[in-house]
Amino acid sequence: MVEKLTGAARTEAIAGLDGWSEVEGRDAISKSFRFSDFAEAFGFMTRVAFHAEKADHHPEWFNVYSKVEIVLTTHEADGVSERDIALARTIDGMS
Numbered sequence: 001m002v003e004k005l006t007g008a009a010r011t012e013a014i015a016g017l018d019g020w021s022e023v024e025g026r027d028a029i030s031k032s033f034r035f036s037d038f039a040e041a042f043g044f045m046t047r048v049a050f051h052a053e054k055a056d057h058h059p060e061w062f063n064v065y066s067k068v069e070i071v072l073t074t075h076e077a078d079g080v081s082e083r084d085i086a087l088a089r090t091i092d093g094m095s
């Protein structure tokens with residue numbers, strides 16, 4: 001069981017990330033990534049996908065050509081948890 005982050009812990013955890021922000025209307029975080037072309041964007045998505053499958057924590061995402069928009073939340077916590085913060089950091093390292 002994983003708890004959702006609330007209050008100051010939640011605010012600080014999100015503020016400690018690079019460029020991730022809160023999604024309006026739901027308890028989730030998001031970030032938009034830009035690459036030079038589709039091959040770079042899809043290569044990034046492939047790296048993230050392999051990690052996500054291993055970690056059993058998967059992004060919601062939307063891709064158009066060189067743009068990848070990612071949303072992270074934790075279903076069983078019904079909100080943002082440490083799993084999303086950890087995945088966000090890993091994703092940043094893969095971008």
Ligand SMILES: C[C@H](O)[C@H](O)[C@H]1CNC2=NC(N)=NC(=O)C2=N1
Pocket residue numbers: 056057058059060072073074075076077
């Ligand atoms: C049943 C399975 O453990 C879950 O649905 C996993 C898979 N991937 C997941 N990904 C994300 N982002 N949040 C989850 O809560 C989640 N849960």
